[in-house]
Amino acid sequence: MNNLNLAPLYPEIFLVVATSFILLLDMFLSDARRNLTYLLSLASLAVCAALTLVDFNNGQTTYTFYNMFVSDPMSNLLKLFSYLAVGLTLIYSRQYTTDRQMLTVTTGGEFYVLALFSLVGQMVMLSANNFLIIYLGLELMSLSLYALVALRRDHTQSTEAAMKYFILGAMASGFLLYGISMLYGATGSLDLAEVARVTASGTVNRMVLVFGIVFVVAGLAFKLGAAPFHMWVPDVYQGAPTSVTLLLGGAPKLAAFAICMRLLVEGLWTLAVDWQQMLTVMAVLSMAVGNITAIAQTNLKRMLAYSTISQMGFMLLGLLSGVYAGSDATAAASAYSSAMFYAITYVLTTLGTFGVIMLLSRAGFDAENLEDFKGLNQRSPWFAAIMMVLLLSLAGVPPMMGFYAKLAVLQSVLGAGQLWLSILAVLFSLVGAYYYLRIIKLMYFDDATDTSRIVAHGDMRIALSLNGIAVVALGLLPGPLMAACSAAIVRTLAS
Template sequence: MTSTLHAATDTNLAPVYAEIFLLIAASAILLIDMFLKEGKRNLTYALTLLTIVGCAVLSFADFQGGATVFTFNGMYVSDPLANLLKLFTYLATAMTLVYSRQYAGDRAMMSGNLGGEFYVLALFSMLGQMIMISGNSMLSLYLGLELMSLSLYALVAMRRDHAVSTEAAMKYFILGALASGFLLYGMSMIYGATGSLDISTIGQVSASGDANSTILVFGLVFVVAGLAFKLGAVPFHMWVPDVYQGSPTAVTLLLGGAPKLATLAMTIRILVEALPSMAFDWQQMLLVLAVLSLAVGNITAIAQTNIKRMLAYSTIAQMGFVLLGMMTGIVNGDNSDAASAYSAAVYYMITYVLTTVGSFGLIMMLARAGHEAETINDFKGLGKRSPWFAIVMTILMFSLAGVPPMVGFMAKWAVLQAVANAGMVWLAVVAVLFSLVGAFYYLRIVKTIWFDEAADTAAIHTPADMRVVMSLNGVAVVVLGIVPGWLLAVCYSTMQATLAK
């Protein structure tokens, strides 16, 4: 791909065709759903997936062009990084909705929760993610973040008759509002130091030395704290296990999947593109966050019996690896390996999202009307009840643990290589040791699936679309691990083009 820079313009709406289409379609689906009878929401589901496909077609055309195009006075950018992450955002969201259809339908008929508004809020959340991914101004980044967050707050609180879910919604809302305040306060200090909200201008002013360095550092601290909360990194992780456990599993998947890609994009926009001159400062912060996340996430997950809570601590640990990739791009002012390091972080996040979506999908597959499959014991005897899906779950757990030849191993290898290239071999050793600790709780799930007697022998009934997508999900995790080159190359060329603009 070749990157072509176009001048900023207010009249060029081509970069936002996907967002415009999504906004119109989501509003139309909301109106259509109002006239559908309870339990007759297959139309809403089909229209939602068609909308995501339409967005994917528009973004893929931009990705193929490889151009970098600005619009809205430079506040919005369509570049290779934005289009790549949007495509995987669509994929993750579509997979989430396919996995959630039966789960959401059962609960809509039982209690009125997770009905058509589930699909509409998922689309509006995805719109916020798209704005975050393409934001080229502190203002547009924040607007996208709030649109995504408000939709997710509402989704977490949808199970109104469930005390744990209501508690999770309150925790998520209050702590999310606090983190948003941190982020906004940090952005305001960066604006005060540089006189601009534009990402490119902030980068130029901070590099020239004209900015007030004291205010800039304080602003950076608040911004990193806000980003760490959205990623779920220690010590800003306190919401993750409670919200993952308390939310309906379909909502947990919407929280733990595609939004991670948008948050990574926002992190790259602010730290890598706007503040590369302060790399030494924010890399030290990310180092602390990464090591703490690896330690707390992996060690605490061992004690969990609720699988959603276990996967929440797993997420915290996995974010530690992403942060390792982010903190190794610039070494002593040398950014020659920046594209390699940041592409490793992007690759890790993409593969993690694909794997975790499948993991929660299988949890929903085991759930049924009136029963949540939320404990590790619910997976007992899955190898006898459904050998194929037991194999898929085994593949996903091996991938999260970093066992070759699964894609999780290649993702960890790419990040560890970036860390070693930055001269921090000790840090790579620490990451490997904590990964070995983490392998215990993943392998415990595998042991439960294949060697424990089934506690529930009821047949597993799933829609055909869910079975097909789940099977493809498992196969993709293996294939991408055996043949990782093309996705690694795409991530690398994308970061090269983005850093060169």
């Protein structure tokens, strides 16, 4: 191990330098030339993807900075999908932010710069191997997202959402820090490998460790948006500009999954019996609260917020199934890879869903209510078909990607011998199918109340089409992506 080896940090270093350059350059650009900020942001993501792809193809695990930072297959694969998520978000948001004057001389290119800085925080979280590095990455991501939610300063609803998100986020950060401090006090280390070694020795006060885990899991649950720490999700999703809502619901979920793996699986594996029980309760509550409450919603963003809560509950099932697998390393790796596949599936599907919402929005009008989707097939059969595919994937209907993701998680739960959890998950999925199918019914069987022409720029039309096609293709041929997830998890846990 070379503690001064900067090679694993090349993507992070490049993105920080590129984002700082974009910030400075944007100060001298007029509104008419702000398209340059957009193009440079996408180019920066492409370069980061190329740098990360090199590390991913090597398949090696590299530690640096005294084991505080790690480049391994899991972090590199999730980084690649994070670049994709942020890139698609910028493409989908281009016209939306322009119509709402979010890129004026007053705010400049803050949307792009803050989005990239939030991505830097996520990248740090994905590669963190130390409690404090995890927290630093988390706060860099969170502070950028707080500012983005409040970017429309003259919009009362956005300001209110930002205040709620900031206050509850600060409280969750306090929970996480307090839990970390207790774990540090018990083990005497912030290094995840050292914490795992000390806790396995059985020489520390178990009561202190359990209290620390409770606070850590509470902080993680907030970032995931899992019940009962989901209070902020519906209000922030509805109040934030749709482009920012997509940033909240996309790549950060991959980072949250990664820190669950780092903290709970790699660092606190010997205490799995304790945190597994908490994850079980949160998974069941999330599926129940999310699916049942979503039925009553008429605002589509709010409905998708509750859908997110239920989807995170399903992902938690994959995480906790690895614990039930006990000493069977193969079964545990299969459970974690199914959770990872589910997180990627959720992000890809959510990107397209909010992309269609922004496609139907225009200056002075946000397509946020269910009625706004009435008769969409009459206005645009192609985009109605894409939205239908995405909704069916969220509902877990074959042959969409979401079906295979749910099936993989259920197989892991059954393999762990938890039949009752599988039955509950299937029942709640059936409940959730109702509100997804309701939107499809509005698009295809109701008359359109808005007959205005749908305008989609070339880049958005292509990206949204590819997004929808990918959801179907990965449902028909999930093998390569699942194999990549499995290999990444196995190699990461082995290191």
